[in-house]
Every structure is written in C-alpha cells, then in structure tokens.
Amino acid sequence: MAADPASLTDRRLLSDDLLATVRGRAAIHDRENSFFADDLADLAGSGYLGAMVPSPLGGAGLTLREAVHEQSRLAGAAPATALAVNMHHVWVGAARYLHERGDDTLDWLLTEAAAGEVFGFGYSEAGNDLVLLGSRTEARPDGAGGFTFHGRKIFTSNSPGWTRLGVMGLDSTTDPDDPRIVHAFITRDAGGFEILDDWDTLGMRASQSCTTVLDGAHAPAERVMRRIAPGPSLDPYVLGIFTSFEVLLASVYTGIADRALALAVETVGRRTSMKSGTTYSQDPDIRRRIASAALAMDGVWLQIDQVAGEIDSEPDGRADRGAGWFRATAGLKVRATETARYVVDEAIRCSGGSTYFNRSELGRLYRDVLAGIFHPSDDESAHALVAQSLLGPVEA
Structure with missing residues (x-):
C-alpha cells in the first residue's frame, strides 16, 4: 500500500471525517448517476481547491508531491469526485509550474482558485x-x-x-x-x-x-x-499542463488501487473456507495474490514520489529533464493506471462473488478503474512517444 502521507508531510487538508463523509456519498452518486455537488461544496469549504496555490496568493501552498498524496486519499474515498476535482488541480498545478519558473501568465488563475472559482x-x-x-x-x-x-x-x-x-x-x-x-x-x-x-x-x-x-x-x-504552432512544443505552458495532468492522474488511480488492496485484506481476513476451516488469509494462493498486488503498489508510489519531487525541485535547476518530461510523466501515467487495474483485479479475485454486485465497493472500484485507460496519454501514444525519443521519427 502507499506510504503514509503523514510520513512525507504534516500538511493534510482532507480530514478523516471529511473523507468518511465523501465515502458515504460515493455509492449513492454512482447509483443515481448524480453530480457530486455536496462533495464539491465541502472540499471548497476546506480550502482544498487552493491546495497548490502558493501561500502568498491565498492558498495552502502544498507542493505537487504533497498534493498527489491528498488526491490519492480522496480517490480512495470517492474515485469519481477525485477525478473531477483533479481537472481543477491540473490547472492550478500548471499555473504553479509557471509561477515557480518566473512566468506570471496564470497568476490570476491561482488567485481565483484560492477565492473559490472552479476550473x-x-x-x-x-x-x-x-x-x-x-x-x-x-x-x-x-x-x-x-x-x-x-x-x-x-x-x-x-x-x-x-x-x-x-x-x-x-x-x-x-x-x-x-x-x-x-x-x-x-x-x-x-x-x-x-x-x-x-x-x-x-x-x-x-x-x-x-x-x-x-x-x-x-x-x-x-x-x-x-x-x-501545432506540433511538439517545449513552451512552459504546455509542459506545465502535461506534467501536472499526468502526475495528478496517476495519483487518482493509485489511490483507487490502494483502497482496493485494503478492502481485499479486510475481506480475506474475515471470510472462512469450508474446506480448510480457516480464513482465506491463510490460503497460500490468496496470500500470493495479496503480496503481488502490494509489491506492485510499492513500485508505483516510488515512481510518483520521485517524478513529482523532481518537478517540485526543477526550478532551482536540479532536475531539468527538458523534453524528457513528456516521456517521464506519460510513462508514469500508463504504469500507474495499468498497475491499478491489475491490483483491483487481484482484489476482486481474492474477495469472492459478492464483489460482482453493484452494492459492492470493490465492484464499483473495478468499474471506476477502467476509465484510466482512456485518459491521455494512452498506452499507444505513450509507446509512440518513447519510441520516437529512442529511435527518432518514423521515416516517411
């Protein structure tokens, strides 16, 4: 599972009580196909829309690395809420990216986000x-x-x-x-x-x-x-959008996977096998599936923390990848979303047929996690990007 965000920062904006409230609404919104207006109001009231806005501009001043951990916690409670709020955070992240590099193009956006506008x-x-x-x-x-x-x-x-x-x-x-x-x-x-x-x-x-x-x-x-001009660009505006989008998106789907793994651990600890008379947590095949999912999650969190941390430190010149940021963040998004699908699938396999019902939280996570394959960069475009970086463009 993810490293405890508290070990990385003491600056949490999302209280456990707020997350519990949001989690309690998630199944209702899913069943009714309704908008998360109540969640949005609560998140705005907590100052979460200004999470990454620098403190002098009225926000909480979280770094990207800190923000991805908060987004993963929100995704574990209510994936669809986290995904939608993510798009707001992408713009704040892009604006912060420019601001930290001496470009005030989107400083107005930071001020408006801190004041409660939703992007x-x-x-x-x-x-x-x-x-x-x-x-x-x-x-x-x-x-x-x-x-x-x-x-x-x-x-x-x-x-x-x-x-x-x-x-x-x-x-x-x-x-x-x-x-x-x-x-x-x-x-x-x-x-x-x-x-x-x-x-x-x-x-x-x-x-x-x-x-x-x-x-x-x-x-x-x-x-x-x-x-x-159309085509590849290293304009900081484009880089800010691309890197913020990919890293924050990776955190949402990783948060879903974290929650699925936690649910699987709980479930196998209370389900009892008629054949053996012991809980499924003692079954060697189940234990291997749980361990395999956990090992996969450990690897993703290492990558998210590394890439987000490098973006945070880049303005001082310590981590300037240039065009390499496209490969680094597109690859991160693909690995995170594919790993999340694998982890949720393993959680389902460990947890039994009850997860096939719509009332099951794991069943809902199984449906939610599939959306990850459709967001840019998808698997095909990420591979094309990496191939071009290594082999050059396809010859006409």
Whole structure:
C-alpha cells in the first residue's frame, strides 16, 4: 500500500471525517448517476481547491508531491469526485509550474482558485490523438485580441460545477500559412456553449464528464494565454499542463488501487473456507495474490514520489529533464493506471462473488478503474512517444 502521507508531510487538508463523509456519498452518486455537488461544496469549504496555490496568493501552498498524496486519499474515498476535482488541480498545478519558473501568465488563475472559482478542462476531442499538439476545434479571432471557440469537447469532467473552462482551438484565419493553437479560458456566465446530458457510463459516474459543445464561447484578449504552432512544443505552458495532468492522474488511480488492496485484506481476513476451516488469509494462493498486488503498489508510489519531487525541485535547476518530461510523466501515467487495474483485479479475485454486485465497493472500484485507460496519454501514444525519443521519427 502507499506510504503514509503523514510520513512525507504534516500538511493534510482532507480530514478523516471529511473523507468518511465523501465515502458515504460515493455509492449513492454512482447509483443515481448524480453530480457530486455536496462533495464539491465541502472540499471548497476546506480550502482544498487552493491546495497548490502558493501561500502568498491565498492558498495552502502544498507542493505537487504533497498534493498527489491528498488526491490519492480522496480517490480512495470517492474515485469519481477525485477525478473531477483533479481537472481543477491540473490547472492550478500548471499555473504553479509557471509561477515557480518566473512566468506570471496564470497568476490570476491561482488567485481565483484560492477565492473559490472552479476550473474545468475542456481539451479532449473525439478522434484527436494529438491531444495538446493539435485541435479539431476552431478558434476564430474577434478582432480585438480575443477568440470565439467552435467545436465539440468530450470528457469534460465536473461539467455542472466549473466556473472557468480552459479550452484550446486552432486559429487558421489570422494567418492561413501559419496556423496556431490558441489556449484560452472562457467563463460559465458568458455562455456560448451547451453541456449535453450524455454521461451514462460504466464507471466514474459522479464526475459527470459530459460533452461540451462550444458555439461562440468567447475568451477576451486578457484570457488568451498562448498562441502556439501545432506540433511538439517545449513552451512552459504546455509542459506545465502535461506534467501536472499526468502526475495528478496517476495519483487518482493509485489511490483507487490502494483502497482496493485494503478492502481485499479486510475481506480475506474475515471470510472462512469450508474446506480448510480457516480464513482465506491463510490460503497460500490468496496470500500470493495479496503480496503481488502490494509489491506492485510499492513500485508505483516510488515512481510518483520521485517524478513529482523532481518537478517540485526543477526550478532551482536540479532536475531539468527538458523534453524528457513528456516521456517521464506519460510513462508514469500508463504504469500507474495499468498497475491499478491489475491490483483491483487481484482484489476482486481474492474477495469472492459478492464483489460482482453493484452494492459492492470493490465492484464499483473495478468499474471506476477502467476509465484510466482512456485518459491521455494512452498506452499507444505513450509507446509512440518513447519510441520516437529512442529511435527518432518514423521515416516517411
């Protein structure tokens, strides 16, 4: 299981009582396919939305390494809540990444997050395996430095709750010979979008990651953050988004796996075999499965702590990987989500047929953990990235 976060930091924002309350609601939200509005209100009230905002800007000042442990604890209580809140933390993490490197582009975001604004992540598009490097959405200049956005975004977690939405689209109008990906933010009260009621999924149901149709959503000039050429980029804005997304996502699915392993240990300790008359915790096959899952978890936590710690220390020059951050964090995400699937599967195998019922927490974790394979970077793109880093691009 994970190392106790208290051994790494005394700065916990999520109390055990709050986590117990959130855990008590998770099955209800899953069954009803309802949004975690009550959880979000409690998390905001605890200051959790400003967890990584530097203290001088009004937040708790947690490092990325500290924040991933808090996110894993939240995921163990309510995976869908943690996943949706994760998208807010991705933006705060990206803003902090820039801030610590002397770039104040997103300092306004840090201030607003500390004040209670909720940020959503509107980047994913059906069939867009370029992710940050290209877009099917149109970004049309408004003539005053701003843009309107026209396109369809999928998996927009926290759809009912965000007040600010980060979006990107391709501007091929300003200079057709030099198209640019525009990164900007829209506000909920400005309109220009429709959120579809289409989130009826196998798992992660409370996240309400609905499709968002952008039809003239406007970002004024002061909320246009970057105009970057399509394709690979080492712009700190892109690096901040990518690294924050991958590391925080890894922590959510690792938190799910931690919880599944804990439940399996509890279950095999109380189930008794009619054949042997002893608890299943004495069965050598069960013991090997539990041990194998625990060993896998130990390896993932070592990687998460190492990568997150290096990102935290990079501003002083001790851990500047440059383009290597893409490989390091994409690989971490894939290993963490694949390991989480393995651990939950082993927990299910150890715990018996009752986990096949929807009322089972382990059964719900089994459904939730599957979502990890769909988030960027997926297995295929991560392998392609690593192959290119080692072998160069595929020859035309």
